[in-house]
Every structure is written in structure tokens, then in C-alpha cells.
Amino acid sequence: MIDATMSKRMEEATRLTRAGKLHEAMALLQGGEPEAGHEATPDNAYRGGNTFDGTWQVIDKEDTVTEPEPEPAKSPTGAFTPNDIKVPSAWRDKWMKFRGGMAQPEQAPSASEEPQPGAFTTGRFTNHVGARDYKLYIPSGYTGQALPLVVMLHGCTQNPDDFAAGTEMNRLAEEQQCCVLYPAQPMTANHSKCWNWFKAEDQQREGGEPAIIADMTRQIIDTHGLDGSRVYVAGLSAGAAMATTLAMTYPDLFAAVGVHSGLPHGVAQSLPDALGAMQGGTGPLGGGNQAKGAGWASDVPAIIFHGDRDTTVHPSNAERVAAQYSTSRQAGPTVEKGKVANGHGYTCTTHHNAKGETHLxxxxxxxxxxxxSGGSTKGSYTDPKGPGATKEMLRFFLQHQQAQA
Known part of the structure; x- marks a missing residue:
């Protein structure tokens, strides 16, 4: 039973988080008091700086609360995983209710993929690290030839069917003749089905979720005889953060990466880090190019999409992601401005490498x-008024090919 004092603390912690006062909120959750001068009263909780109305809405907020992985000594049911901050069970349950009440999709999607003439099959992959289900789209024109492969990583609370419906990648894959792989993150790995981009063990080559996804990708390539030089990875939000992790850790596998509303690789290894990075750099590694300075950089060509009114993953993260892919870009980018008919305006900045090829x-x-951007309302977290991210990513991907050893 949660008493009135505990309830009041939970409400104050919610207001603190919305006001961007993450450390004070965490201190309060752990049984302390907000630091002097940082109390979140109704009068000051929303005043000054950038507030995040969607702080507890979806996609990446829930990805910091995970169910413990099976191991000999399990954490208490109501606690965060070992690398995160411990919160009493009753408090966590109430905290999740606060968050869950706001974690509603922007649309009420049917999550039904428009029927395509190709095959959309279900499978399961297992390696020494773990196992994941997946769905694979094979276009109707496939007769055993070496087609390209696009790996699509869904956001939190989503699944392969939802992500396929929202992005309409299968429709374009049918037109362009390429296969699409949708790995699925289960609730047993993360409470909200988020890819664990913020965990150190899931940021390494040959370990954690990157190893599962990379090995799954290789198996699909081998099984269907696909073109190993034309393999691409893209994602939304937590999926985008994992996509950039894969580009950093497996540059020999992926010929290009698409990052939609995502975060840089290696900027978080804990709950406060993750929330800080998402809100624009208040975490220990969230500012500037510290991640790049620590050695995280890649020559993999990248295409980045981000809405400038994103209140879940701060838009400044787009520039931080771009900084990690800057090793091959040259001075003098080209800038194009445009507007979708009856929709959003956009600015596209293109960087080229020394050969004059589009690199970023x-x-x-x-x-x-x-x-x-430009997605279908049949899936969650889509905005049909934007330029078509699916079309532009696929166009960008097919311009790039991995050099084969």
C-alpha cells in the first residue's frame, strides 16, 4: 500500500522529470529530497528551459525499465536492472502507472500491413548469445538471385508487423526488389520491447543484442543467397540508436545506416545517462562530441531523419549522430529546402566524401x-505530413555497396 507521502513524492518526481530535473527526480525516488532550490512546485515545474510534455510518452522513456535477464541471482521484481537505480517495488509500480497513463500511441493503429505480392514469413534465430523472433519480407520477383537486404529495427512498444505497416518498407521493397528483415525485441528482454541501446553489454561487437542481430542478418543472407555487399540497417528511436550501434560495431557488414529520431552510439550506460541524452545532453556523456572523442566514429554512409519538435528524443541528437559519421565527409555541404504538399517543410543537408559521393x-x-516521417497511419508513431523517410532511405541505401574482401 502506497501512503500519501509516497504518492506525493511520485507526483513531485514526475514534475521534476518533466522540468528536466532528472537527478533531483532520481534522488527523490531513492528516498532523498530534491536539492535546495530545485523543488518542483506547480508554479515553477514548467518554467524556464525546454520542458518535455511527452517525457513519459512512449518510445524511449520505457526503454530504461527492463525485466531482468535470466541469471542465477535475480533482481527483485520491482527493481530496475543491476546497472540502473534501485527503486522500491511499490514505488516502481506507481511510477510505471504514471508513465503508462501517458504512453499511448499518437494514432490508434490497426498495425495491418497492406497486402503485398511477396511473402512475409515468420522465423526465429538463436545463437550463443540469445534468441529473437523475426519477420522477413521476400519480394515476388525473388527467384534465388542475390538481392539487397534491409534490416529494420522497430521502436519501443512496437513489433515487426506494426513497424512494417507504419513505414511501408515492404511496399517499396517490392518495387525495388530487395528483402526486408524485421528482428523482434520481446518483453522478456525489455519491458517495453525497446532495443537496449543504453546498456554497455549491448553496445559491443560479438556480444549482446548487436551480435544477435548481426548473426541473424548473416544467416538470412546465407540462407537466401542475398547480396552481402548490399546490406543496410535502419531504425526508429531505440531501434535507430541500435542501428547506429550496429554501424559502429559491424561496419564490415552494413553498407549504410538510416537513423530516424535516434541517438548516438555509446552516450549512455545507465538510466540517468539515457534520460539525459534523450533530453538533449544533460547526462554525463550527452554533451558535444564526447562520444566521438572516446573513439566512436564510423565511415559507414548514414542518412538521418529527425523532427525539430521531437519532445521524446531531443532534436540536438541528430547533430550528435551526424558527428559520429563525419570521418569521411568533406567541407562544403549542399543544403536543400522543400515542403511536402499540405505537409511539413524540411531541410536536407548533404555531405560528400573525397570521391564526390554522397556520404551523409x-x-x-x-x-x-x-x-x-511520411509513414502510414496503419502503424504507430508515424507522421504522413513529412517527406517519405522510407523512400529516401532506400534510395540512399542503394547508392552504396560494401567493398568485398
Whole structure:
């Protein structure tokens, strides 16, 4: 039973988090008091700085609360995983209710993929690290030839069917003749089905979730005889953060990466780090190019989409992601501005490498929030008013090919 004092503390912690006062909120949750001068009263909780109305809405907020992985000594049911902050069970349950009450999709999607002439099959992959289900789209024109492969990583609370419906990647894959792999994150790995981009053990080559996804990708390539030089990875939100982790850790596998509303690789290894990075750099590694300075950089070509009104993952993260892919870009980018008919305006900044090839594209979608630009309302977290991220990513991907050893 949660008494009135505990309830009041939970409400104050919610207000503190909305006001961007993450450390004070965490201190309060652990039984302390907010630091002097930082109390979140109704009068000051929303005043000054950037407030995040969607702080507890979806996609990446829930990805910091995970169910413990099976191990000999399990954590208490109501506690965060070992690397996160411990919170009493009753408090955690109430905290989740606060968060869950706001974690509603922006649409009420049917999550039904428009029927395509190709095959959309279900499978399961297992390696020495773990196992994941997946769905694979094979276009109708496939007769055993070496087609390209696009790996699509869904956001939190989503699944392969929902993500396929929202992005409409299968429809374009049918037109362009490529296969699409949708790995699925289960609730047993993360309470809200988020890819664990913020855990150190899931940021390494040959370990954690990157190893599962990479090995799954290789198996699909081998099984279907696909083109290993044309393999691409893209994601939304937590999926985008994991996509950039894969580009950093497996640059020999992925020929290009698409990062939609995502975060840089290696900027978080705990709950406060993750929330800080998502809110624009208040975490220990969230500011500037510290991640790049620590050695995180890649020559993998990248296309980045981000809405400039994203209140879940701060838009400044788009520039931080771009900084990790800057090793091959040259001075003098080209800038194109445009507007979707009856929709959002956008700015596309294109960087080229020394050979004059397109190496990095940054799409800033004006007026868009935390949603897949140009997506279908049949899936969650989509914004049909934006430029088509699926079309632009696929175009960008097919311009790039991995050099084969």
C-alpha cells in the first residue's frame, strides 16, 4: 500500500522529470529530497528551459525499465536492472502507472500491413548469445538471385508487423526488389520491447543484442543467397540508436545506416545517462562530441531523419549522430529546402566524401515530432505530413555497396 507521502513524492518526481530535473527526480525516488532550490512546485515545474510534455510518452522513456535477464541471482521484481537505480517495488509500480497513463500511441493503429505480392514469413534465430523472433519480407520477383537486404529495427512498444505497416518498407521493397528483415525485441528482454541501446553489454561487437542481430542478418543472407555487399540497417528511436550501434560495431557488414529520431552510439550506460541524452545532453556523456572523442566514429554512409519538435528524443541528437559519421565527409555541404504538399517543410543537408559521393544526409523535418516521417497511419508513431523517410532511405541505401574482401 502506497501512503500519501509516497504518492506525493511520485507526483513531485514526475514534475521534476518533466522540468528536466532528472537527478533531483532520481534522488527523490531513492528516498532523498530534491536539492535546495530545485523543488518542483506547480508554479515553477514548467518554467524556464525546454520542458518535455511527452517525457513519459512512449518510445524511449520505457526503454530504461527492463525485466531482468535470466541469471542465477535475480533482481527483485520491482527493481530496475543491476546497472540502473534501485527503486522500491511499490514505488516502481506507481511510477510505471504514471508513465503508462501517458504512453499511448499518437494514432490508434490497426498495425495491418497492406497486402503485398511477396511473402512475409515468420522465423526465429538463436545463437550463443540469445534468441529473437523475426519477420522477413521476400519480394515476388525473388527467384534465388542475390538481392539487397534491409534490416529494420522497430521502436519501443512496437513489433515487426506494426513497424512494417507504419513505414511501408515492404511496399517499396517490392518495387525495388530487395528483402526486408524485421528482428523482434520481446518483453522478456525489455519491458517495453525497446532495443537496449543504453546498456554497455549491448553496445559491443560479438556480444549482446548487436551480435544477435548481426548473426541473424548473416544467416538470412546465407540462407537466401542475398547480396552481402548490399546490406543496410535502419531504425526508429531505440531501434535507430541500435542501428547506429550496429554501424559502429559491424561496419564490415552494413553498407549504410538510416537513423530516424535516434541517438548516438555509446552516450549512455545507465538510466540517468539515457534520460539525459534523450533530453538533449544533460547526462554525463550527452554533451558535444564526447562520444566521438572516446573513439566512436564510423565511415559507414548514414542518412538521418529527425523532427525539430521531437519532445521524446531531443532534436540536438541528430547533430550528435551526424558527428559520429563525419570521418569521411568533406567541407562544403549542399543544403536543400522543400515542403511536402499540405505537409511539413524540411531541410536536407548533404555531405560528400573525397570521391564526390554522397556520404551523409541530414533531414530536419520542420514541425514534426517523434514519428516516422511520411509513414502510414496503419502503424504507430508515424507522421504522413513529412517527406517519405522510407523512400529516401532506400534510395540512399542503394547508392552504396560494401567493398568485398
Amino acid at each position: 544526409e541530414q533531414w530536419q523535418v520542420h514541425g514534426a515530432g517523434h514519428a516516422w
